[in-house]
Amino acid sequence: MVWQLLLVAAIGAVAYIDRTAAFQLMLHRPLVVATAMGAVFGNAFAGAQVGAVLELLYLVRLPVGASTPPDDTGAAMFGGAAAAVASSSIGLDAGSFSAVLLLSVPCAETGKAVDRLVRRVNGRIAALTIESVERGDSQAVEHGLLAGVALFAISGTVLALSFSGLGLAAGKLLLPCFGPASKARFAVMLPLFPLIGAASVFSCTRTDRTAPAFYLTMWTVFAATLFFRWAG
Amino acid sequence: MPLVLVRVDCRLIHGQVVETWLPHTGANCVVVANDDLAGNPFLRSVMELAVPPSIHMVFCRLDEVAKELERIDSHEEKAILLCSTFSDALRVYNSGTRFSSINIGNLHYAAGKVEISPSVFFSPEDFEAVHNFRDHGVEVNVRATPFEAGTTCEPGRK
Amino acid sequence: MGGLTHSVRRKVWWRLFLLQGCWNYEGMQNVGFAYGILPALRHYYRERPEDLIKSLKRNLEYFNTHPAMGGVILGATARIEERVASGEADPRAIGTFKVALMGSLGAIGDSYFWGALKPMASVAGAILSLIHPALGIAALLLLYNLSHVLVRLKGFAAGMDGEESAVRFLKEAGFTGRTEDRKILAAILGGAYAGVLSSKTAFMSGEGPSAVGFFIVALLAVHIVTVLFRKAVSPSEIMLFLLVIGTIFIWR
Numbered sequence: 001m002v003w004q005l006l007l008v009a010a011i012g013a014v015a016y017i018d019r020t021a022a023f024q025l026m027l028h029r030p031l032v033v034a035t036a037m038g039a040v041f042g043n044a045f046a047g048a049q050v051g052a053v054l055e056l057l058y059l060v061r062l063p064v065g066a067s068t069p070p071d072d073t074g075a076a077m078f079g080g081a082a083a084a085v086a087s088s089s090i091g092l093d094a095g096s097f098s099a100v101l102l103l104s105v106p107c108a109e110t111g112k113a114v115d116r117l118v119r120r121v122n123g124r125i126a127a128l129t130i131e132s133v134e135r136g137d138s139q140a141v142e143h144g145l146l147a148g149v150a151l152f153a154i155s156g157t158v159l160a161l162s163f164s165g166l167g168l169a170a171g172k173l174l175l176p177c178f179g180p181a182s183k184a185r186f187a188v189m190l191p192l193f194p195l196i197g198a199a200s201v202f203s204c205t206r207t208d209r210t211a212p213a214f215y216l217t218m219w220t221v222f223a224a225t226l227f228f229r230w231a232g
Numbered sequence: 233m234p235l236v237l238v239r240v241d242c243r244l245i246h247g248q249v250v251e252t253w254l255p256h257t258g259a260n261c262v263v264v265a266n267d268d269l270a271g272n273p274f275l276r277s278v279m280e281l282a283v284p285p286s287i288h289m290v291f292c293r294l295d296e297v298a299k300e301l302e303r304i305d306s307h308e309e310k311a312i313l314l315c316s317t318f319s320d321a322l323r324v325y326n327s328g329t330r331f332s333s334i335n336i337g338n339l340h341y342a343a344g345k346v347e348i349s350p351s352v353f354f355s356p357e358d359f360e361a362v363h364n365f366r367d368h369g370v371e372v373n374v375r376a377t378p379f380e381a382g383t384t385c386e387p388g389r390k
Numbered sequence: 391m392g393g394l395t396h397s398v399r400r401k402v403w404w405r406l407f408l409l410q411g412c413w414n415y416e417g418m419q420n421v422g423f424a425y426g427i428l429p430a431l432r433h434y435y436r437e438r439p440e441d442l443i444k445s446l447k448r449n450l451e452y453f454n455t456h457p458a459m460g461g462v463i464l465g466a467t468a469r470i471e472e473r474v475a476s477g478e479a480d481p482r483a484i485g486t487f488k489v490a491l492m493g494s495l496g497a498i499g500d501s502y503f504w505g506a507l508k509p510m511a512s513v514a515g516a517i518l519s520l521i522h523p524a525l526g527i528a529a530l531l532l533l534y535n536l537s538h539v540l541v542r543l544k545g546f547a548a549g550m551d552g553e554e555s556a557v558r559f560l561k562e563a564g565f566t567g568r569t570e571d572r573k574i575l576a577a578i579l580g581g582a583y584a585g586v587l588s589s590k591t592a593f594m595s596g597e598g599p600s601a602v603g604f605f606i607v608a609l610l611a612v613h614i615v616t617v618l619f620r621k622a623v624s625p626s627e628i629m630l631f632l633l634v635i636g637t638i639f640i641w642r
Binding site: 024026027029035044047049052053057058059061063065102103108119126129134138141146147149185189190191198199200201202203204205207210211217218221222223226229 | 416421425500509601609613615
């Protein structure tokens with residue numbers, strides 16, 4: 001239990017620092033984060049399943065300039081944890097899978113709001129840094145920067161603990177409400193989410209030549225794999 | 233009228249313009265109206281590297297905008313007009329280029345400026361320019377990317 | 391090469407990874423930029439603490455570009471600072487140079503990294519994770535970071551050789567062409583991903599002509615979502631709409 005808490009906190013700090021403050025080595029991507037969360041709570045495969053869908057969903061929103069995209073890292077923390085506890089020995093059922101994806105949206109929006117707040121507080125840090133430099137202290141730059149990174153790390157840890165906690169709670173409640181035994185219809189929506197993800201990729205890579213490339217591949221792969229499924 | 237967007241942005245060409253506004257408006261031409269750039273081939277060549285090759289880039293002085301737009305119109309292109317400051321945009325407007333709305337993307341912070349949105353800070357002259365545009369019936373909206381809800385600047389705000 | 395020792399250059403290169411460490415709305419990457427260039431400035435103004443502070447102040451001004459492209463500008467700025475320190479250049483040249491370059495390099499980096507390379511790596515990762523999660527993660531991280539770290543290394547080295555070499559690097563790297571290629575690859579992979587997953591559902595749901603019907607439905611779904619995205623509807627809004635629809639069905 002304690003080691004799980006520590007691991008989640010560490011994943012949170014690393015992922016959120018990587019997201020904005022430093023490195024940007026893509027350790028914050030939903031596929032990575034959701035798999036890690038799934039692994040911490042006992043089912044890396046279920047986490048990866050959710051992570052792969054979340055990975056593409058928000059790509060259409062680019063982190064350009066001062067505009068902040070929805071926090072897909074946070075959504076993946078929620079989704080990975082929820083998927084791991086909601087999955088049974090045969091994996092994650094379609095109804096719970098859909099519900100996990102849909103319920104992760106508030107996390108993405110909350111994470112975005114927190115990100116903006118952190119950047120506002122950084123404004124104070126930057127102002128203080130400039131004041132100190134004007135007084136002749138060149139080391140203030142180093143202190144200011146580290147304060148900013150620390151702020152991203154702390155907020156990331158807090159977000160990771162809250163989102164994964166919410167994910168665990170949701171995961172425990174999901175199976176009875178949305179799982180195979182329930183009357184819920186969320187299961188029929190499941191095929192839709194990868195398509196939204198694909199549309200997101202298609203939208204952010206749009207040029208004159210990408211539309212035929214996208215639709216032709218979709219048709220070819222669809223026909224080919226269907227043929228092999230029937231044949232095999 | 234070939235103009236699909238008139239934008240004030242202190243950074244002129246950058247990611248928000250290339251990756252969000254160009255696809256959103258479907259423009260195939262970018263007019264950068266800036267007196268400094270028009271006389272600096274080095275910086276122009278760097279800016280040209282930043283847009284996809286299919287986009288037609290035009291650099292011109294502020295007073296040449298109307299003439300350039302006429303030429304672009306004859307090619308039936310759709311253009312985005314970029315200015316780096318509010319007063320530049322006002323000069324373009326006063327020299328005969330007409331548009332019905334103007335988008336404010338980024339105007340960076342300096343001491344004494346008032347925050348309008350996270351990336352837009354107005355100086356007293358900027359408020360003056362907003363009044364001027366409003367008097368001419370030009371709508372002023374503050375929006376960094378087309379995804380944002382954006383705010384319309386009310387004339388009473390100061 | 392400039393008058394910087396190897397160890398100072400390496401220090402600056404590492405510090406560049408923290409360019410966005412104190413990202414704020416007023417100065418954006420200003421503290422990160424100053425943090426990065428500081429070891430170089432300390433070297434140039436070794437015995438002149440007052441000039442060091444003056445120079446640091448101008449490097450704390452508003453700055454924002456794509457984080458992986460920051461090295462090009464920082465390297466070139468360091469070279470100008472070196473000439474300023476020896477009295478050969480006007481410090482005002484630094485402001486003009488930085489402002490002019492940060493927008494263009496931001497656009498190049500945003501298009502290449504966020505608009506092309508990241509979607510390509512993401513969708514490759516998503517497809518391969520259907521085989522095994524570890525494979526997907528490895529593909530995602532490798533595809534993105536090979537190019538990412540290479541651009542950081544080469545860009546910084548080119549910047550450190552001066553402004554002309556920085557621009558030559560940008561031209562020779564051919565970012566617009568690369569961006570276009572990565573975008574098409576990402577779109578092809580995106581199509582493959584949509585194809586694989588909808589054929590899986592079609593196979594499970596029925597046989598024969600219904601599969602073709604299913605494909606048309608999938609195609610329509612992708613098309614509608616694409617149109618919505620173009621109209622600036624956010625993915626969150628679409629998901630919340632589906633959540634409401636789903637909930638209504640439950641309580642029916």
